Amino acid sequence: MPNTRYSIFSVLRESLRGHTGWGPAWRDAEPKTDYDVVIVGGGGHGLATAYYLAKNHGPLRIAVVEKGWIGGGNVGRNTTIVRSNYLLPGNIPFYELSMKLWEGLEQDLNYNAMVSQRGVLNLYHSDAQRDAFARRGNSMRLHGVDAELLDQAGVRKLVPFLNFDNARFPVQGGLLQRRGGTVRHDAVAWGYARAADGLGVDIIQNCEVKGFKREGGRVVGVETSRGTIGAKKVAISVAGSSSRVTAMAGLRLPIESHVLQAFVTEAIKPFIDGVVTFGAGHFYISQSDKGGLVFGGDLDGYNSYAQRGNMPVVEDVVEGGMALMPRIGRVRLLRHWGGIMDMSMDGSPIIDLTPIEGLYLNAGWCYGGFKATPAAGYCFAHLIARDAPHPVAAAYRLDRFATGRAIDEKGMGPQPNLH
Amino acid sequence: MRIACPHCGERSLDEFLYSGDATVTRPDFASPTAMDEYVAYTFERANPPGLHRELWYHAAGCHAWLVVTRNVSTHAITKVELARDAAPAAKASTKDAV
Numbered sequence: 001m002p003n004t005r006y007s008i009f010s011v012l013r014e015s016l017r018g019h020t021g022w023g024p025a026w027r028d029a030e031p032k033t034d035y036d037v038v039i040v041g042g043g044g045h046g047l048a049t050a051y052y053l054a055k056n057h058g059p060l061r062i063a064v065v066e067k068g069w070i071g072g073g074n075v076g077r078n079t080t081i082v083r084s085n086y087l088l089p090g091n092i093p094f095y096e097l098s099m100k101l102w103e104g105l106e107q108d109l110n111y112n113a114m115v116s117q118r119g120v121l122n123l124y125h126s127d128a129q130r131d132a133f134a135r136r137g138n139s140m141r142l143h144g145v146d147a148e149l150l151d152q153a154g155v156r157k158l159v160p161f162l163n164f165d166n167a168r169f170p171v172q173g174g175l176l177q178r179r180g181g182t183v184r185h186d187a188v189a190w191g192y193a194r195a196a197d198g199l200g201v202d203i204i205q206n207c208e209v210k211g212f213k214r215e216g217g218r219v220v221g222v223e224t225s226r227g228t229i230g231a232k233k234v235a236i237s238v239a240g241s242s243s244r245v246t247a248m249a250g251l252r253l254p255i256e257s258h259v260l261q262a263f264v265t266e267a268i269k270p271f272i273d274g275v276v277t278f279g280a281g282h283f284y285i286s287q288s289d290k291g292g293l294v295f296g297g298d299l300d301g302y303n304s305y306a307q308r309g310n311m312p313v314v315e316d317v318v319e320g321g322m323a324l325m326p327r328i329g330r331v332r333l334l335r336h337w338g339g340i341m342d343m344s345m346d347g348s349p350i351i352d353l354t355p356i357e358g359l360y361l362n363a364g365w366c367y368g369g370f371k372a373t374p375a376a377g378y379c380f381a382h383l384i385a386r387d388a389p390h391p392v393a394a395a396y397r398l399d400r401f402a403t404g405r406a407i408d409e410k411g412m413g414p415q416p417n418l419h
Numbered sequence: 420m421r422i423a424c425p426h427c428g429e430r431s432l433d434e435f436l437y438s439g440d441a442t443v444t445r446p447d448f449a450s451p452t453a454m455d456e457y458v459a460y461t462f463e464r465a466n467p468p469g470l471h472r473e474l475w476y477h478a479a480g481c482h483a484w485l486v487v488t489r490n491v492s493t494h495a496i497t498k499v500e501l502a503r504d505a506a507p508a509a510k511a512s513t514k515d516a517v
Binding site: 003244247252254255257301303304305306307308310312315316345401402414416417 | 420431432433437438439455458459461462463464465466467468471473489491492493494
């Protein structure tokens with residue numbers, strides 16, 4: 001079904017017709033008996049994978065099977081931040097590709113995802129932290145990514161209302177990536193779903209994968225709550241539940257599932273321009289276009305599939321917020337929620353073939369999956385189509401722990417709750 | 420979620436540190452397949468939904484290591500034991516000593 005192309009003309013036409021002519025953004029597809037590729041998981045990554053597979057590697061018969069509904073998982077639970085301020089060579093080119101794809105996303109998808117490059121500012125509070133940020137900034141610039149190291153005066157110009165002279169954690173300055181910012185997360189899911197559907201991808205909702213169909217070791221399809229679906233290739237993209245899904249194929253992953261909480265306040269007038277992170281604790285905040293302050297902090301730190309957290313971390317996050325910008329203390333909290341993260345053993349993701357023929361894996365996104373959505377889809381599609389990794393994602397191998405090639409951005413070792 | 424420490428009684432979560440799956444055991448370094456076993460021991464986890472046996476350290480309390488049995492899908496804790504008695508590694512080493 002070719003869906004309407006959105007433009008100023010279609011908006012004008014529909015405004016004259018009382019908005020009665022808009023069709024659904026994608027078809028509610030029924031599962032067929034077989035496909036070339038079945039993607040398990042209709043989140044941002046799964047839908048982006050389907051879109052780039054159809055666009056760059058087609059023609060292919062592609063289905064996305066989703067247990068719940070589109071936009072109901074982690075793609076709607078994150079804090080919408082996009083950035084590419086990484087340190088290690090295995091990470092920077094990948095996240096920079098993602099940043100570039102974000103920059104062209106709305107034109108590419110013909111969908112308003114509210115990509116807003118309002119800047120991401122990481123504050124530093126000690127000489128040692130300044131040196132570490134300078135190193136990271138230099139590493140970014142060597143890879144062609146924008147980074148500016150600001151002193152305290154530079155930060156004061158951008159966000160004058162911080163508690164600069166906090167006795168324990170004075171704000172000394174910050175590392176700024178101006179091209180970073182926020183993107184409306186639901187629109188990313190909807191935009192990719194609509195664009196993939198426009199290229200013939202079947203998006204099958206309320207369809208839970210219960211097992212894999214095997215033939216002589218090879219995966220040749222999925223058993224679902226809506227029947228068996230055959231597939232030449234099955235691609236798993238279910239971050240948060242990766243271990244549960246791969247367990248059905250007898251595969252143990254270097255991943256623990258952890259809960260991360262996020263918060264949003266009542267809407268107030270524009271007050272914070274960009275994304276600001278507190279370097280002395282773990283607190284990050286931005287203001288949504290609706291006016292709510294969106295913020296979060298650390299993982300709760302224990303294995304969880306419960307999609308909700310506990311009070312100690314709530315306290316810790318708001319203490320961080322109050323230390324950094326005391327003026328938010330009188331704003332009332334509107335909602336808070338939890339999402340389940342694939343915490344990998346080195347804090348970096350996995351986009352790789354698995355030891356099982358016909359089974360492909362995109363997992364381990366820790367709490368950095370949203371910003372990676374376009375590049376993860378792009379590179380995973382490349383891997384599925386060609387059975388070889390995309391050059392910028394070549395380091396995200398499943399066997400890197402055994403071969404000593406872990407990509408440990410924070411230098412924490414195999415402790416998933418510390419990444 | 421509060422943890423009932425066998426020594427201190429029911430305490431707030433922020434007194435404890437988490438150290439992951441309590442069911443993995445350190446392999447024998449002299450085994451011919453020790454390399455593969457250590458990779459699995461260090462990095463690979465079952466990460467199941469439902470009941471999970473896990474290690475907690477009562478850092479801001481009695482400093483005991485605990486094995487907590489907890490439903491990770493609901494956060495309901497069903498059992499708290501001292502790791503000294505409950506951890507498989509501890510059991511193995513006691514056996515060796517005997």
